[in-house]
Amino acid sequence: MKEIVIAVDGYSSCGKSTLAKSLATLLGYIYIDSGAMYRAITLYCIRYGIIKESIVNHELLIQHLNNIDIRFELNALTGNNETWLNGENVEDEIRKSEVASNVSIVSKIAEVRQKLVAIQRRIGENKKIVMDGRDIGTVVFPNAELKIFMTADPIIRAQRRMIEMTEKGIQTSLNEIVENIKQRDYIDENRDVSPLRKAKDAILLDNSNLTRDDQLNWIMQKVNQF
Numbered sequence: 537m538k539e540i541v542i543a544v545d546g547y548s549s550c551g552k553s554t555l556a557k558s559l560a561t562l563l564g565y566i567y568i569d570s571g572a573m574y575r576a577i578t579l580y581c582i583r584y585g586i587i588k589e590s591i592v593n594h595e596l597l598i599q600h601l602n603n604i605d606i607r608f609e610l611n612a613l614t615g616n617n618e619t620w621l622n623g624e625n626v627e628d629e630i631r632k633s634e635v636a637s638n639v640s641i642v643s644k645i646a647e648v649r650q651k652l653v654a655i656q657r658r659i660g661e662n663k664k665i666v667m668d669g670r671d672i673g674t675v676v677f678p679n680a681e682l683k684i685f686m687t688a689d690p691i692i693r694a695q696r697r698m699i700e701m702t703e704k705g706i707q708t709s710l711n712e713i714v715e716n717i718k719q720r721d722y723i724d725e726n727r728d729v730s731p732l733r734k735a736k737d738a739i740l741l742d743n744s745n746l747t748r749d750d751q752l753n754w755i756m757q758k759v760n761q762f
C-alpha cells in the first residue's frame with residue numbers, strides 16, 4: 537500500500553479521535569489529535585492570565601506565542617501519543633472543563649492557527665499520518681490522499697457523550713449536552729478563520745447508526761484502494 541496522509545474532520549463528539557486512533561494503530565501510522573494542540577495553547581493562556589473571564593488579551597498572547605512549545609510523545613505503556621506543553625505532560629489537564637469551555641475562543645485567533653498549522657504540516661511531512669480536527673482536509677493538508685468528513689445526529693452524539701460522562705461520574709442532563717453540542721457546532725462552522733467545512737473531495741461519513749467496527753471496516757475499504 538502507498539504511504540498516505542489521512543485527514544479526519546468533522547463535528548465535535550462524532551468519534552473522530554476514536555476512529556482516527558484505531559485506524560492509525562491498524563496501519564502503523566502516527567495519530568495526531570490537532571484539537572489537543574488548541575487545548576494546550578488554551579491551557580497556557582489560562583495559566584498565564586492571557587484569558588480572563590473568557591476574554592483573550594490578544595496582544596499578550598502574540599507576545600507569548602513564541603514561548604509556547606507543543607509536541608507529542610508516545611506513552612509506551614498506553615500506546616497513546618500524549619500532549620506536552622513546554623516540557624510538561626498536559627494530556628489530562630487539557631481535557632478539563634476550564635480548558636474545554638475556553639478553547640473555541642482561542643482557536644478563532646488567526647496567529648494561533650498559523651502557528652499550529654505550521655507544526656501540523658511539519659509532523660505530516662513524511663506521510664503515514666492520520667490527523668483529526670476541523671480544518672485538516674481544507675487547510676492543513678489540502679492534498680491529503682484520503683479525506684473523511686464525519687457527522688452524526690446531534691441527539692445521538694449527545695447520548696454517546698452522556699454515557700461517557702456517566703462512566704466518569706459526571707452528572708449532567710441530555711438536554712444540556714445537546715445544547716452544548718449545538719453551540720460548539722455553531723462556533724466551529726461560523727468562525728471567520730478556517731471554519732469547519734467539508735472539503736470538496738472529502739468523503740462523508742454519517743456514523744449515527746454505525747458501530748465502531750462498521751466505521752473501521754468502511755474506512756479500511758477506502759484505504760485499501762491506495
Ligand code: DC
Nearest residue numbers: 570571572574639640643669670671
Ligand atoms: O477536537 P476537540 O474537541 O478536542 O477540539 C478542541 C477545539 O479546538 C474545538 O473547539 C475545535 C478546535 N479545533 C480547531 O479549531 N481546529 C482543529 N484542527 C482542531 C480543533
